[in-house]
Structure formats: C-alpha cells, structure tokens
Amino acid sequence: MSLVPSLGTLAKLTITAFSDETYQTPLSPAFTAVINPSSYRNGFNIDYVTRKEIGGKSESPSFKRIGKEDLSFELILDGTGVIPMPTQYEGWNVDQLLAQLKATVYNYEGEIHQPYFVQITWGTNLSFNGRLSNMSVDYKMFSPAGVTLRASVSLAFTQYKSIDLAQAEGNDQSPDMTHIITIMPGDTLPRLCEKIYGKSEYYLQVARLNNLSNFRNLKAGSQLFFPPLK
Numbered sequence: 001m002s003l004v005p006s007l008g009t010l011a012k013l014t015i016t017a018f019s020d021e022t023y024q025t026p027l028s029p030a031f032t033a034v035i036n037p038s039s040y041r042n043g044f045n046i047d048y049v050t051r052k053e054i055g056g057k058s059e060s061p062s063f064k065r066i067g068k069e070d071l072s073f074e075l076i077l078d079g080t081g082v083i084p085m086p087t088q089y090e091g092w093n094v095d096q097l098l099a100q101l102k103a104t105v106y107n108y109e110g111e112i113h114q115p116y117f118v119q120i121t122w123g124t125n126l127s128f129n130g131r132l133s134n135m136s137v138d139y140k141m142f143s144p145a146g147v148t149l150r151a152s153v154s155l156a157f158t159q160y161k162s163i164d165l166a167q168a169e170g171n172d173q174s175p176d177m178t179h180i181i182t183i184m185p186g187d188t189l190p191r192l193c194e195k196i197y198g199k200s201e202y203y204l205q206v207a208r209l210n211n212l213s214n215f216r217n218l219k220a221g222s223q224l225f226f227p228p229l230k
Contacts, residue, residue, distance in 0.1 A: 011123040012036060012086065013075075017104045017116035021160065023129055023221060027116065031104040032086045033075055034097065040073035040126065069159040071120065071128045075101070077151045080141065094148040098137065101153065105132040117160060119221045124185040127221050130157040179226040189215045189224075196226050 016030040045067030079094040089097060105118055120128045134156040141150035179196055189207060190200035207215040210224050218224075 010036075013073075013120065013122040013126070015101075015104050016119045016121070018119065019109070019112050019116060021117055022223060023117060023119055024223070026119070029088060031101050032088065034078055034085060034089065035076045035083060036122070037073040037075060040071060040122075043070040043072075045069070069128070069130075070133070070157065071130065071159075072154070072156040075153045075155065077101075077153060078149075079147075080149050094151050098151060098153070102135075105155070105157075106135055118157070120157065121221060127182075127184060128157065128159070129161070129182065129221065130159045132156070133158045181224050181226060183218045183220055183222050183224060185220045187218055187220075189218065192224070192226070 013033040013036050014030045017027045018025065019027060047065050047067045048061035077094045077097045079092070079097070085092060089100075104116065106115055108114065109116060115132060117129070117131060120126065120130070132155065134154075136154045138152040138154075139148050139150075140152055141148070143149055181192060181196075189203040189212075193202045193206060194200040203215060206224065206226055209227060212224075
C-alpha cells in the first residue's frame, strides 16, 4: 500500500468568456490551460485624491476608494506531443491553441462591440473577474518546417465590476444597504446571510429573490443580490 497521500485530480486553470458584465451566462467552450502557470501575481491598488489646503505648502493624499485588482501570469502552449493535451484539444497545434485563447480574451466581438468579459478560475484559490489589459507571445520552439512547437503567453488582466456591483460594494457593510456579492469557493447562503444580516435564517428569502433552484450549490464567481432589511 502506498504511503504517498492522494492529491486528487489535477485542477487546470480555465478562462471563461462572458458577453455581459454580470458574468451570469458563460460562453462555451472555456479555454483550458495545457500547462498550469508556475505562479501568478495579484496586485491590489488604493486610489487617492491629492488635496492642497488653503495657505498650505504641501499636498496630502486623501483616500478616495479601493482601486481595481489586477492579475498576471504566463501560460505555456506546447505542441511537441510531450505534454498530453486536454481532451478538447487533442490533435491541435500551437497556432490553434493561440487562436482559441485570443478568441476568448482578446478578439473584438461585433455583437457587444468590445472583447469579452472573462472569469479566470483555478482550483479553490483563484476566481477573478476582469478583462484583458495586455497580452504578449514569445515563440520558443519550431519544427524544421518552421511550424511553432511551443509558445509562452504573458497575460495581464484588470478587475472589472459592473456599475451596480461597484456601487453596492462601496456602501457601508450594513443590513439596511443593498449588497451584490460575488460567490467565492466555499461560500454558503446561510453563512453569507449571517455575515450581512447577522442572522442566517434569511437564506430562503434570498434564494427566492435570486431564483435559486438549489441554494446548497452556489457557483463560484456568480453574483447574488442581498436586499436591505425593511
């Protein structure tokens, strides 16, 4: 019997496109990483307003708001055959993988007149809603015929929230305020009601207001509306 603990199935980083800013209806298929990133970087920003007092000589920054987060990482697209492809990409080459990635995060979409909104998830730790801010490709390896066998893609994303969500999150954490909450892995409706209202018993009412058929299975990255207490 092996004494090595089971780590379970390898979770792959995925990037899912959405045509609207509420991230409610995913477009398929999502892009799945061939090789998971070796690391990723989260940036957190605070916005300040610089004010100069009357008669004062120095300027002092005053807090304005919590700024947008950013996320960056690098993906390796491998077409050498050494790395097994995800099932949906069997037989694909690097150029096809790159085209699928660009279609998900970069290409201009005529129906919405802009690139897609995207949600990046990886296991239970990473769930990020945003939009592509920068993408660069380094071509690394080639066949004798000049076909790309490996490419490194650097991706940077800026957090994106709908106006309604940004306004709701900017309100004080009070039960008489409206809240729109992005579900994180491990969240439960009773626990969220306890956090917002001080009582978990409101979870059935919140489930009905959000048309949840199964409140026990909340999808990470989705958003729920929590109305104010009357």
